[in-house]
Amino acid sequence: MIDDSRAKRNVAVLVAAQAFLGSQITMIFVIGGLAGQQLSPNACLATLPISLIVFGSMSTAPWLSPLMQKHGRRAGFLIGALGGLIGAMICAYALTINNFWVFLVGSYFTGIYMSSQGFFRFAAADTASDSFRPKAISYVMAGGLISAIIGPQLVSFLSDGGDATVMRFLPVYLTAMALNLVGMAMFFLLDIPKPLAPTMDSPKGRTRWELLTTPRIAVAVICAMVSYALMNLVMTSTPLAVVGCGFAVSDASNVVTGHVLAMFAPSFFTGHLIARFGVEKIMGLGIAILGIAGIVALQGVALMNFYSSLILLGLGWNFGFIGATTLLAGSHEPHERGRMQGLNDLLVFGGVTLASLASGGLMNCAGGDAATGWAAVNIAMIPFLTLAGGALIWLVMRPKAEPA
Numbered sequence: 056m057i058d059d060s061r062a063k064r065n066v067a068v069l070v071a072a073q074a075f076l077g078s079q080i081t082m083i084f085v086i087g088g089l090a091g092q093q094l095s096p097n098a099c100l101a102t103l104p105i106s107l108i109v110f111g112s113m114s115t116a117p118w119l120s121p122l123m124q125k126h127g128r129r130a131g132f133l134i135g136a137l138g139g140l141i142g143a144m145i146c147a148y149a150l151t152i153n154n155f156w157v158f159l160v161g162s163y164f165t166g167i168y169m170s171s172q173g174f175f176r177f178a179a180a181d182t183a184s185d186s187f188r189p190k191a192i193s194y195v196m197a198g199g200l201i202s203a204i205i206g207p208q209l210v211s212f213l214s215d216g217g218d219a220t221v222m223r224f225l226p227v228y229l230t231a232m233a234l235n236l237v238g239m240a241m242f243f244l245l246d247i248p249k250p251l252a253p254t255m256d257s258p259k260g261r262t263r264w265e266l267l268t269t270p271r272i273a274v275a276v277i278c279a280m281v282s283y284a285l286m287n288l289v290m291t292s293t294p295l296a297v298v299g300c301g302f303a304v305s306d307a308s309n310v311v312t313g314h315v316l317a318m319f320a321p322s323f324f325t326g327h328l329i330a331r332f333g334v335e336k337i338m339g340l341g342i343a344i345l346g347i348a349g350i351v352a353l354q355g356v357a358l359m360n361f362y363s364s365l366i367l368l369g370l371g372w373n374f375g376f377i378g379a380t381t382l383l384a385g386s387h388e389p390h391e392r393g394r395m396q397g398l399n400d401l402l403v404f405g406g407v408t409l410a411s412l413a414s415g416g417l418m419n420c421a422g423g424d425a426a427t428g429w430a431a432v433n434i435a436m437i438p439f440l441t442l443a444g445g446a447l448i449w450l451v452m453r454p455k456a457e458p459a
Contacts, residue, residue: 073198081206102415111166120397135171193326299425317369341374
C-alpha cells in the first residue's frame, strides 16, 4: 500500500497558505482596477495595475521555477511572500502620494507573490502518488475557498466607508503586508525534499520545444492559458462594470466573493471527478461552462446577471484549469519539472497579462457606457473558447497508441 502521509502533510500546509496568504490576491484584484481608475491619467489604463501583477507573475515564473528545482520549494515560496510584502508596501506608499506610476511598481512586486502561489499546485504533486496526485492538486486549489471569503469581505470592511478618495484603499494594502509577514512562517512546515543535484549520468530530458510539441502537454498548456486568461479578462472588469452600472463597492466585493467561491469550492470533488471520468472530459466541461458564463453575462446588467455569470465563470475555470494542471503534471518526468512548469506558467500568465490589458480597454473604451463595455469583454471570449475546445477535441480524437 502506498504511503501518502508526507504528501497529505504538505497538502495541509499548502491549503493553509492558499487560504490565508492567498487572500491578498482576491483583495487586490477587487480594488486594483478601482484604485487605478482614480489614480490613472486615462480611464483606459484603469486595469493596468492588475496587468502589472500578472506580468510580474509571468516574468517571475521562468526564473523562480528553476530556482525551486535547485534550492527547493520552500526557498521559492519565501521569495514570493517577500515580493508580496514589498509590493504591498510600495502600493501603500503610492496611495499616500497619489502616484499611479509608483502604484504600478508595487503591483509588479505583488506579481512575484502571485507567481509563487501558482506553484503551490505543483508542489502538492511533488510527494504524492499517482493515485493521490489529482486529489492533492484539487485540495490545494480548494484552499482558495477560504481566501474567497476572507479577501473580498475584508475589502468591504476596510474600504467601503464614507471616504471616496483613493486613500480608502490604504488599509487593504496594510492588511496585505501583515498577511505576507504571517504567511512566511507556514513554509517552514513543508516537507518536500530538494531535488537531487544533476550528475553526468542524469537524464537530460526533453528540450522546451520537444516538451511543447508533445500533444498532451500542448493541449494542457492551451487549455490552462484559455481558462485562466478568460477568467481574468472578465473578473478584472467586473468591479468596474458593477460600480459603473450603479451598484456599490460592497456589491462588487460580494459578486467577486461569489465568483471566487465558485472557483475553489468545487475543488473538493474535482480531483475525484477527474479520477472517475477522465481528465479530458472534465476539461471539456470547464470550457463549455466558460462559454455559458459569457452567454449569461450578455443577457443584461442586473445584479443577478453579474452573480450568475461570475459564478459560472469560476466553475468553468476550476474544471478547465485543474484538469489542465493534472494533465500537465502527468505528462513530464521529475527531472523536466523545473523546465516545463516554469515554461507553462510563463505562457499561462503571458496570456493572462494580455487578457488583463485588454480588459480595461474593452471595458472603458469599447463603448459609451459600462453596459456596452461589459458586453464587449464577454464577446471577446468566443475565439479563445473555440481554440481550447478544438485543441481538446483534437487530442481526444488522436490514436490511443501514444503513451500518457
